[in-house]
Amino acid sequence: MGKKMYITTPIYYVNDVPHIGHAYTTIIADSAARYFRLRGYDTFFLTGTDEHGQKIEQSAKSKRKSPKEYADEISKKFKDLWDQFEISYDRFIRTTDSEHIKGVQKAFEIMYEKGDIYKGEYEGHYCISCEAFFPETQLIEGEFCPDCGKVTTIVKEESYFFRLSKYQEDLLKWYKEVDDSILPKSKKNEVIRFVEDGLNDLSITRTSFDWGVKLPSSINDPKHVMYVWLDALLNYITALGFGTDEKLMHYWPANYHLVGKDILRFHAVYWPAFLMSLGLELPCHIAAHGWWTRNGEKMSKSKGNVVDPKTVADAYGLENFRYFLLREVPFGQDGDFSQKALIDRINSDLSNDLGNLLNRIIGMSGKYFDFKIKSENVKKFHEKELKEVEEITLSLEKYVKEMKWNKYLEELWKILSIANKSIDTYAPWSKMKEGRNDEAMATIALVANILTKTALLLHPVMPKTTSKLADALGFEITKENFDKFITNCQLLEETIIKKILPLFPKIEEPLMQESKPQEQKKKEEKKDNKEKKIEGIITIEDFFKVSIKVGVIKEVEEVPKSKKLLKLKVDLGEDRPRQIVAGIKEYFTPDELIEKQVCVVANLKPAKLMDILSEGMILAAKDEDGLTLITPMKRKKPGTPVK
Structure with missing residues (x-):
């Protein structure tokens, strides 16, 4: 068996429709999966939806649907969007899948028989929105949830508990021994402080609602359903057949669990403890990213500023959107979405630096050499530039392994700067006038080779665009060509460059109408009603359309x-x-x-x-x-x- 790679997104909770945060996590995971496949890894990429819990039961009831009908409806929206975005997942898991339910029951049974689960009574402050209990010391003003700010309720009920406290020292040992167990490393200190403050045993069942996984029949306690976080976290192994058909369990442990920073504690504390109890290896990396704001403001429905990823992708192009999300913000930090920032990235990075570079060498090779590209003299005339390019390209993989896609793309763009600078410095048109045709060809071929490397290295982020770029340069995006042009630093053989349409047309003005807060909308409606009395008048927004x-x-x-x-x-x-x-x-x-x-x-x-x-x-x-x-x-x- 060759090198394996197992990458997961969180399973998304079906209490709402997909937003930019979901798209960000999924596109990072998809880019990583595409990169490792291109490098020859046996890769398994998992995503899906989390469908149990009191919040889902309540939402379904408010819409006069059964919990399963409601979950089916929202889960389909996630799956449809990922399919429209051509996300290359290998499995889309749902926590309502029968094999998942069987696997969760099997895990509960193993932990129970080991003595890590016991029955007791729980009384504490419970947040329905977060599906979590909080000690009074963590509450805001003794009443409000520290994560979402909503009011908590005191719940007292019979419960089964997981002996989380038993694993406190084992967890701290793991954090210490595995330096990059949590990415970015700055997040690990937060987790360590939480564990060092002391772990209480974890309530893992409920009797106050029915929408969840029942306990195994061997325990014979039908009024209990499992706490949503125990059920949800186990998806990472039930998707591989844990507790049922375990033929995919060779992919375990996960190489990368990609999560939002708001659910890091569940993944970096509870999940490893569950795995220790089950006797399974711990994940290699748990990578937590930041949140997205819009135009500097936190997104919320009431403000009307939640970013719909499909609307953005339809307006600006899916691959441009993918590039923006990964390039705009360092992994782990919060990012801000604005149309201006997106347009600037498209026009500057993609259109100017990459698209225009391709257009220039198509034009020059066509004018001077009948579109033929020969690399025979590149090393002779451009040894310095080649060395700089090779140093950069050979250093990039470490950024993928650290999930630093922002840094990966920033460094990749440096080779495009070398290419653009070389054209201006060596001026092939001047060399042609002087009869120095070999030197002109060498510069054009240098740029073609830099674009070849760019196509291969940018492919995980922009697969369709880079396939067009590769086709124009006369090669295919394959593992063999990655090894040839990136790992082994070889150059293009003689090739014919194709004339293609511009990859990144310039964008002159915003292509989406900005949504407005409800209060502003009401004010504008009143103003519009007054203006309608004046025949034919339009607003400035109407004119800008x-x-x-x-x-x-x-x-x-x-x-x-x-x-x-x-x-x-x-x-x-x-x-x-x-x-x-x-x-x-x-x-x-x-x-x-x-x-x-x-x-x-x-x-x-x-x-x-x-x-x-x-x-x-x-x-x-x-x-x-x-x-x-x-x-x-x-x-x-x-x-x-x-x-």
Whole structure:
């Protein structure tokens, strides 16, 4: 058996729909799984949903559904989103799966027979929202939950307990001996302090509600259901067949449990203690990331600022969104989502540094060498640059193993800086004028090789984009090519570079309408109602919905059987000219319009005029003296926005 890799996300609680925090965890895990597969690891990637507990039972009741119907509905939303995002999971587990329930009951039975579970009575402050008990010393003002701030209730009921206190010293020993058991390492100190303060035995069953896993029949206590955290944490081994068909248990222990910082304690204290009781190995790394805010504010439904990951991905592109999430914030720290930050990343990192670099070498190789790339003289003329690039690329894997994707991408982008600087420094166009063709080819080939390495190393984060990049350079993203170009630092053989559409078109303005707090919405509605009394008035937001751009008319044809219509091809700075049908035939001849600059409504819904598709509208002014096209006073680049 070769190297194995087992990566998990938390199983997401089905009390709400997926948000950016869920997407962040899942995309990190997906990128890691893709990286290790590319490196040849036998990889198993698990995600899923957590569906039991009092909170689910209450939510289902409020919606007049059974808990299972409600759980089915929300779980499907998570699975559908991950499928739409092409998340490469190997299993999507649900805690309502029959094999999971059997595995949990088996684990309970083992721990009970070992003496690590006993029956008693519990009285304490319980937070329904967090599904957790808290000692009075941890409560805010003696009443409110220290995690979510909601009011707790005093619960007194018969309960089974897990002897968590028994494992206090074993846990502290594990933290000490395994330096990177918790990532980032700064989080480990918080966990150690919590354990050093003393562990109480853990209440692991409830009798006050029914929606949960029943105790094993051998214990014969049907009024109890298992506490949701015991049930949920065991998914990491029941997904591999623990307690049923254990053919996948060779993947255990998990290499990476990816979790949010709010559930680190459960994963770094309770979960290892359960595993010790079961006699199983402990996970290699528990990696905890931070939370996301929006425009500097905490997200909440009442503020109306919760980020829907699908809305962002649909507007800006899934792979651009993936890159932003991993690049924007150091792992473990809180991150802030704003459209401005996302647009800046797309335009600067992706469009300028990467996309434009590819366009430049496609253009130069096509102009000077009929699109052929030869690496035979790269080492001769660019030994220094190659050495710098190799040092960077060979150092990157440690950042993946520490889940420092922000640092990984930051370092990867340094080789793109070397490539862009080399073009400016060595100026292949000047070398061609001087007859130094070999040197010009060497610089172009250096950049092509840097882009080859970039495609392979960026592939886990942006798989579709990098596949297009690799295809343009004449190779495939495979383990063998990773070994060849990254591990063994080989260069491209002679290849033909393909001309492709720009990978990252520039974004001029926000593509999503910002949601607003309910109070602001009410104020604006009142204002709008007053303004509606003035006929035809619009808001500035209405105006900004219209995208007007400068275009250049490149072709003009008369539309047969029409007295008014002309068919135009207008360059708006895009990958192809727009076809626009305009009723201006009575005022202009085709020759008058060629190369004329016009203002075009660029985001108008396409329509058909006389069965001809029109993809925009040209602006004009008409009075008794005739019709005039609206045009800039000075010539502007095609695609320049009109504001």
